[in-house]
Amino acid sequence: MTERSPEQIEGGWMHRHIPGVHFIAHGHRVFGWLLLGYFLMFPVLILLNLTAFIQGFQSMGLSAFLVTVDYHHHTLFLRGDVMEHWLASVFALGMPVFLWWLNRRRLERMSQGTYEHELSQWALAWREFKRNRVAATGLVVIILLYTMAFLCPYFAPFHPNAFSDGTVTKFRPPLSSVPILYQQPTETASERLASLRMQSDYPSLVRDLVLINQDLTDEGFMNTRAVEAYRVEGSNVLATVGDSLVAFPIADLVGSTPEEFEGSRFHLFGTDSYGRDILSRIIYGSRVSLSLGFIAVLLSVSLGTLIGLLAGYFGRFTDSVLMRFVDVLLAFPALFLILIIISAFETVAVPRVLLIVLVLGLTSWMGISRLVRGEVLSVKEREFVLAARTLGLGHTRILSRHILPNILTPIIVNATLRIGGIILVEAALSYLNIGVQQPTPSWGNIIFEGKDFLSHAWWISTLPGFAIVLVVVCFNLVGDGLRDAFDPMLNNERA
């Protein structure tokens, strides 16, 4: 690539403020279009879900204010399901801003002419990685899946736990739609609020917050009735519900003509044994699977790296003790250690998700620590470490500044390849019904739930499995791609 004059890089407002445009204009077409598409996806999603987006921020702001002035009622505002909406709103706003900032920073660096010259190991690897189409596709899919996990409420057609009129809606096969009747609201929001009797210095704010939160977490099936079929007869609507015929007075429905009170719910992936939408559950389930996998690997890699560093660097006694400990832990067959710990600590009052993350993280670091120890053993004999020691640097500094950066690439590759494995283990735990518990959906527990209905509702267990396979395949592809990208030698050999 030739050097560019600053004016060329400036390239106008579009180049500076819309990520991707610059890359498209300068030959990096695929990357540019992907970046642009990803960037533009956010405004579109926000516009499509404007109410939820704004309410997320309103709820967050009000809660922040009320918690500072009136902590006693915090349980009322600080609810997990509401916080998910805060996260979605913050992510939907934050991600494009972050992309914009990243883009600007890169262009600024380019215009200073420094960027192209200093190709660090990372930049080289990134360039190599982008050339590997398969691995790059894997990365794109992973990014999209994580985005979806953050923005579940915007992607999912229904609330994952929402169900009504089970006899009618349960076990609907994929691509089916259920007719529904809209009823007049029987109970208004303000009536519900009256029962909440809040004692606060800011009753109106509390009222607003409760209303907003109610809107956000509304499962959306209120005041609707799912029916199999219906016909209008005089002043009544006669509907088939299960085996019986139920009459609804038209006066109780919204409007008076079928166009006004009739609707339908479309279930792309069908419904489960309660009538909950499988697609929505899979989308929300991605939260558990993706975040758990990532955090557990982060935990296990940090711990494994730390222990490997200590064992390899200090050697002798430290090494023997730590590595014997590793040997003992490795002597437990893969799942048994996890099973025995979970069964022993099941009764502790921590959220199940946290317990699973901790157990997965704390039982999978041994491989990494062996890897790191081996790398440290070879790196610590090199001249630059000797030089650092001669300079009188402390152990901490030598470890963190001189040894760790030189062994980072195998750690990163190994960590990426591990995420897939951890996601599989998490799913297996959910399948054994000791993982994440209902009603929180996770891919594993949706499969677990569907296994008893395999003969007449195959879709419940089948579809989440594809999601797991997709994610694990992508992580494996990215891991392999990273390994090749970081190791040009290996690359030549393979070709």
Place this chain on the structure above:
Amino acid sequence: MTRYIFKRVMSAIPLLFGLLTFTFFIIRLAPGDPVSLYVQGDVDPQLAENLRVQLGLNDPLPVQYVKWLKSMVTGEMGVSFSRHADVTDILADTIPNTLLLTVFALFFNFLIGIAIGITTALKRGTLADHTVNVISLFVYSMPEFWLGLMLILGVSLQLDLLPASGMHSPMARFLSTPAYIWDLVKHMILPVFVLGVASAAATGRYMRGSLLEVINQDYVRTARAKGLSEVLVIGKHALRNALIPIITLLGLSLPFLLGGAVIVETVFAWPGMGKLTVDAIFARDYPLIIACTLVSGVMVILGNLLADVLYAIVDPRIRYD
């Protein structure tokens, strides 16, 4: 060599000891009254106190630990309270079932894996190679339990070819011996396939890499140069050396014989160690959980030991002193 093997066996002993210690401390660290580990449900306080004395739970921790070690080493694993039977007897009943499954799965794994590895290595870069690689990637990215369920759905429920679960048909007892064995085999096919297929994909990948590495070596070129047939070059010269890492892999797979079938046994309701462990966990049957963990842990240690020894025997290039 004998010295190396002796040393290696000796080093396994502290590991066994560590395994026992670690299990003891996990159970003791667990919150709650230890009496509840031995008795289920609400116990009246006097009885609990008696039990505590009887079980030595009032002793200082080191004393308890030594006692526990002694009982484990002498094979007194206690009584399972979910099955009202001696833990040793239960294990003796279930271990053969698991072995039946896993031994065949191991065969399947290595036969298919090595075959796949050789084929893809020799046909490197062809469509067949790519296809097999893609299939392998998907197979080992698949949750075992899901693959099992999908096979049950397709093969058992839709096509009605094989039984979906269990080890015998309900009426198997009344069958003649050949029919009995045929019934057992039909029940085994699906679980063995699920257990073996993912590892076969991994073995195949490993074998492919190993053979590719060997094929480029000088002695293989020499063998070709002196005019040996391709079958001899690959079969006699290349394969022997390419199989060395596979031997290690085989050794590392040995622990899988007892510990690897947890999920598959649960999916197919196979009455083996894995299902036993899972059931024990749901019943909070601690003596049984501990016993299962220990037995399979011992298996891992023995497997690794065997792998090292095998490796030393197979690869004379490595000298141990």
